[in-house]
Amino acid sequence: MNIQIFGTKKCNDTKKAERFFKERGIRYQFIDMKEKGMSKGEFTSVAQANGGIDNMLDPDCRDQDMLSLIRYLAEEDKIEKILENPQVIRTPVVRNGKLSTLGYQPDVWKKWE
Numbered sequence: 001m002n003i004q005i006f007g008t009k010k011c012n013d014t015k016k017a018e019r020f021f022k023e024r025g026i027r028y029q030f031i032d033m034k035e036k037g038m039s040k041g042e043f044t045s046v047a048q049a050n051g052g053i054d055n056m057l058d059p060d061c062r063d064q065d066m067l068s069l070i071r072y073l074a075e076e077d078k079i080e081k082i083l084e085n086p087q088v089i090r091t092p093v094v095r096n097g098k099l100s101t102l103g104y105q106p107d108v109w110k111k112w113e
Contacts, residue, residue: 003028007092013104014092020106033086049100058090
């Protein structure tokens with residue numbers, strides 16, 4: 001298993017995801033989206049695995065103005081704008097190879113074990 005957790009240090013769901021894998025002794029790599037973010041390739045593969053770009057967006061994010069702007073952009077411009085503003089992505093993004101989840105989803109992660 002090659003687990004990557006994309007999130008922020010302040011996000012409670014990200015902390016819960018880290019705890020989930022720690023408690024099971026599963027090694028993971030934490031990527032702080034405020035410092036590094038996702039590459040375009042990573043973002044695209046996660047978006048495909050989770051039903052598209054719109055599912056990647058966090059409807060409850062603090063930056064509602066940016067979220068509204070992104071929703072009205074053309075598809076080809078959306079990815080760039082989202083990657084420039086990772087605060088609009090639903091976290092944590094947990095990847096295991098080609099599999100991935102958005103948000104806290106321990107039931108799905110248990111099936112990966």
